[in-house]
Amino acid sequence: MKRRAFLQMTATLAGMLPLSLRAREEMRARARVVIVGGGFAGATCARYLRRLDPDIHVTVVDDQREYLACPLSNWVIGGVGSMTRLRVNRAGLTRAGVEQIRGRVEAVDGVGRQVTLAGGRRLGYDRLVVAPGVDFKWGSPEGYDAEAAKRMPHAWRAGPQTELLRDQLRAMKNGGVVAISVPAAPFRCPPGPYERASLIAHYLKQHKPRSKVLILDANDKFSKQPLFLEAWEALYPGLIERISVTEGGAVRRVDVKTMTLHTELEDHKVDVANVIPAQTAGRLALTSGLAEDSGWCAVDSDTFESRRMPGVHVIGDACIANPMPKSASAANSQAKNCALAIAALVNGAAPGSPSLHNTCYSLVAPHYGISVNEIFQVIDGKITVVEGSGGISPLSAAAEFRAREAAYDRSWYQSIVADSFG
Amino acid sequence: MPILYRSGWLCALAMLLPITGAAESPPRSTEALAFNCYTCHAPQVRRGKGDISSLKGKSAATLLQKLRDFKNGAGDATLMSRIARGYSDEELARIAEFLADDLRAQDRKGR
Numbered sequence: 294m295k296r297r298a299f300l301q302m303t304a305t306l307a308g309m310l311p312l313s314l315r316a317r318e319e320m321r322a323r324a325r326v327v328i329v330g331g332g333f334a335g336a337t338c339a340r341y342l343r344r345l346d347p348d349i350h351v352t353v354v355d356d357q358r359e360y361l362a363c364p365l366s367n368w369v370i371g372g373v374g375s376m377t378r379l380r381v382n383r384a385g386l387t388r389a390g391v392e393q394i395r396g397r398v399e400a401v402d403g404v405g406r407q408v409t410l411a412g413g414r415r416l417g418y419d420r421l422v423v424a425p426g427v428d429f430k431w432g433s434p435e436g437y438d439a440e441a442a443k444r445m446p447h448a449w450r451a452g453p454q455t456e457l458l459r460d461q462l463r464a465m466k467n468g469g470v471v472a473i474s475v476p477a478a479p480f481r482c483p484p485g486p487y488e489r490a491s492l493i494a495h496y497l498k499q500h501k502p503r504s505k506v507l508i509l510d511a512n513d514k515f516s517k518q519p520l521f522l523e524a525w526e527a528l529y530p531g532l533i534e535r536i537s538v539t540e541g542g543a544v545r546r547v548d549v550k551t552m553t554l555h556t557e558l559e560d561h562k563v564d565v566a567n568v569i570p571a572q573t574a575g576r577l578a579l580t581s582g583l584a585e586d587s588g589w590c591a592v593d594s595d596t597f598e599s600r601r602m603p604g605v606h607v608i609g610d611a612c613i614a615n616p617m618p619k620s621a622s623a624a625n626s627q628a629k630n631c632a633l634a635i636a637a638l639v640n641g642a643a644p645g646s647p648s649l650h651n652t653c654y655s656l657v658a659p660h661y662g663i664s665v666n667e668i669f670q671v672i673d674g675k676i677t678v679v680e681g682s683g684g685i686s687p688l689s690a691a692a693e694f695r696a697r698e699a700a701y702d703r704s705w706y707q708s709i710v711a712d713s714f715g
Numbered sequence: 716m717p718i719l720y721r722s723g724w725l726c727a728l729a730m731l732l733p734i735t736g737a738a739e740s741p742p743r744s745t746e747a748l749a750f751n752c753y754t755c756h757a758p759q760v761r762r763g764k765g766d767i768s769s770l771k772g773k774s775a776a777t778l779l780q781k782l783r784d785f786k787n788g789a790g791d792a793t794l795m796s797r798i799a800r801g802y803s804d805e806e807l808a809r810i811a812e813f814l815a816d817d818l819r820a821q822d823r824k825g826r
């Protein structure tokens with residue numbers, strides 16, 4: 294080799310070497326966060342991570358082509374809204390610089406810090422966020438499974454099930470009985486069954502006034518109870534009947550062929566059966582060992598990091614965050630606090646103390662809204678309601694007050710979708 | 716990580732006010748407190764009559780006054796008084812200042 298050429302080569306190498314090393318170092322410094330599930334929890338976490346630290350590489354993996362939001366799905370069932378409003382566009386995540394992958398995560402390797410997708414693709418992470426929502430406990434009540442849901446819709450995941458329940462109501466005769474079976478808490482959206490009962494009653498009152506809603510409840514008390522009872526008395530007298538668990542209301546077994554719901558005391562033969570089954574965290578949480586025996590995931594309240602798997606955070610419906618309910622609002626707030634914790638941790642800083650919030654509106658009639666809310670702080674590792682905060686809307690409020698809250702409910706939905714999905 | 720909170724005169728003012736609401740736990744970070752506002756008050760949503768109000772273009776002083784009124788039960792809130800009671804006066808001041816700054820910054824970015 295000629296000397297000049299050799300000198301040239303070493304010069305080039307010398308110039309290249311430190312550069313590529315630096316580049317590699319930068320790559321390594323760019324923390325990688327993978328988020329499983331692009332619902333309210335996962336999407337919010339992704340967006341806020343990018344906002345807090347644009348150097349973090351964020352990937353959201355979700356198995357659904359499009360996201361159908363559950364809030365407002367009761368409106369569709371009651372004939373007050375259309376399915377189009379439930380469709381959420383995830384393009385805002387891409388605009389925020391979030392990488393989106395369509396696929397199902399099937400395994401989590403907490404030691405090797407990687408997840409495996411159906412089909413075998415692997416993604417490495419520095420921090421993993423698991424936000425898979427809920428899955429149904431088929432067989433609870435007995436006889437209720439995916440097949441039974443085709444006759445007795447749960448409509449507890451927005452989509453074809455929502456339309457099925459709505460269409461069954463439309464096809465039902467005047468004078469029919471619509472049963473809603475409510476599982477024992479905890480389940481997704483504590484006021485949801487009662488909002489649903491209200492909006493179904495709203496539909497029946499107009500179109501099939503001799504019909505009835507029968508709530509068969511595996512609980513004694515329920516969310517916003519005094520407000521719901523007041524509204525039912527005023528708007529739907531005699532239309533809604535509820536049998537609580539102590540009165541023998543819990544459904545133990547269903548018979549699809551005869552459209553019968555069996556409780557301990559009675560057999561209820563009904564015309565439309567909306568069976569909301571018992572729930573657990575999304576299946577991945579169970580198969581990957583993130584969930585407790587209860588079926589839900591225990592987390593550190595300050596960071597939402599799993600108590601079972603370091604480096605993995607669980608947020609939204611899947612995590613145990615008592616006394617926070619399993620709601621979109623709570624999921625959104627948990628996701629922001631989790632993003633703050635992760636942004637601190639990947640930068641070698643200590644996470645700050647969280648501030649958590651929940652607001653749940655329910656629509657009882659198109660211009661009659663009610664709400665419940667709480668503000669939370671974490672004391673000694675426990676999520677705690679800030680004393681004096683929160684509560685339910687006032688009882689015997691003016692119609693104008695209820696109308697304002699109904700308008701705020703619509704406005705809340707528009708806002709939380711924008712805040713979560715961009 | 717960018718530090719988004721700058722202390723200012725509003726906080727100094729808040730120190731003089733009686734401390735009520737949340738206490739006895741480590742201070743909640745300003746971002747943690749204020750990000751929760753955007754759930755219902757997302758700045759990118761166009762808002763009309765009867766909707767949840769927009770916070771854009773409001774000064775920290777205006778926002779703090781509003782929050783303090785809600786907390787004290789003045790005004791005609793449906794829900795905000797139940798929320799404002801969840802924060803100390805010092806926290807409300809930090810929230811107001813953060814929101815005013817952050818919304819101005821977002822506006823400049825043209826979001």
Ligand SMILES: Cc1cc2nc3c(=O)[nH]c(=O)nc-3n(C[C@H](O)[C@H](O)[C@H](O)COP(=O)(O)OP(=O)(O)OC[C@H]3O[C@@H](n4cnc5c(N)ncnc54)[C@H](O)[C@@H]3O)c2cc1C
Nearest residue numbers: 330332333334355356363364398425426609610620621622
């Ligand atoms: C009828 C009804 C009414 C409701 N009304 C309200 C309301 O008014 N206000 C309110 O705040 N909340 C309401 N909710 C509750 C709200 O819908 C949930 O709390 C919220 O969706 C929880 O968000 P999440 O992100 O935890 O789960 P989800 O929204 O369920 O999102 C989870 C996502 O993860 C995906 N996923 C799961 N597993 C995997 C995997 N292994 N790989 C890839 N992707 C996966 C799923 O496909 C899904 O897209 C209501 C719920 C119902 C059923």
